[in-house]
Amino acid sequence: MARRSFSFSFAEFVFLILLFLSGLALAFSGGGFVVNFQRVGFSVVTSLQKAVYSVCDGVTGVFTAVAELKSLKAENQELKEKLKNYEFLQRNNTEIRKENERLREQLQFATHIEQKNFPAQIIGRNPDNIYSGITINKGSRSGIKKGMSVIAVQNGTTGLVGKIVTVGLETSLVMPVYDSKCVVSSRIQNTRDIGLVSGSGNANSPLQMKYIKKRVLSELNFGDIVVTSGETDNYVADIPVGTITNIMVVEYDSSLNIEITPVVDFARLETVIVTDLKEPNPLLEGSRR
Structure with missing residues (x-):
């Protein structure tokens, strides 16, 4: 069998092209074309x-x-x-x-206080000096004199610090009670017995009280307060020095060896009061008039 052949004339080809273009134009104008190029x-x-x-x-x-x-x-x-x-x-x-x-x-x-006094600030300490010295910021220009007693108030408690041994124009040197050369006439507050209190040169060591007779041993107690006797011209009377912390009896000695812990905490001491026993407190004198 002979094969059939298909052929297009030029006119038919042009017709198909025009038909395709017409459909394309129609699709664009109607918005029904598969791909919307405007949106794309x-x-x-x-x-x-x-x-x-x-x-x-x-x-x-x-x-x-x-x-x-x-x-x-x-x-x-x-x-x-x-x-x-x-x-x-x-x-x-x-x-x-x-x-x-x-x-x-x-x-x-x-x-x-009944005596004239001078509040002062501690500005230096010199344990290597001839005295275990404490330097304060008041001197002769403020009225400080050699031999005046020095006290302090800590946490509401009054205690003995020492005495003035050297005076400058603006500063003074205090010899504290724990110095080995400091000797204070003191009294046991409870029994009223008098002895001498001295230091060992170290602020952390207890003070020593001597010349208290053995016969009063039974009357003494740990914690008893020792105060200044006021029988010399160096210290105000009845200022606490320390408390009894140890009592030793030596067989060959007629006196007791008593250890005392100072009332003043020297490691925390910052301010002191220098007292003049020879002059009354002008503030009290003014209030009495």
Whole structure:
């Protein structure tokens, strides 16, 4: 069998082309074409815009974050400095309050003591000196004289510190009771027996009281207070020196060896009161008039 062959004439080909173009135009005009090129173009353009915006926004965000981080670091450093200043002020306020309390306590005592007195600040300590010296910031210009007794008030308790041994224009040297060369005529407050109290040269060692007869041993107790006797011109009477912490009996000695812990805590001592036994307190004299 002979094969059938299909062939198109030029006119038929042109007709088919025109028919295709007409259908294409009809599809565009009616919006029923499978692919909407208008929407595709809009989507492509907007996607590009969105991508560009995202990139720009990201870059802007990075620069903004860097700027904010730098600002936060500066603020953090400023807050740290303010915190340091606040803590410093708090410590200063605490120290000022404590100092005011000490000065108020000292002032109350200074206005009630019968003798003329001079509150002073400790500005130095020299344990290597001929005396275990304590230097105060008052001297002859303030009325300080050699031989004056020195006392202190700590936590509401009055105690003996020592006596003035050297006087300068603006400063003075105090020989404390724990110095080995310091001897204080003292009385046991409970029994009224008198002896001599001296130190060993060390502020951390107990004081020694001698010349208390053995016959009063049964009347003594640990914790008994020893005060100044006031029988010499160096110390105000009835100022606490310390408390009895140990009593030793030596067979060959007619006296007791008594150890006394000072009332004053010398490690924490900051202010003292120098007293003049020869002149009355002008504050009391004025109130009596």
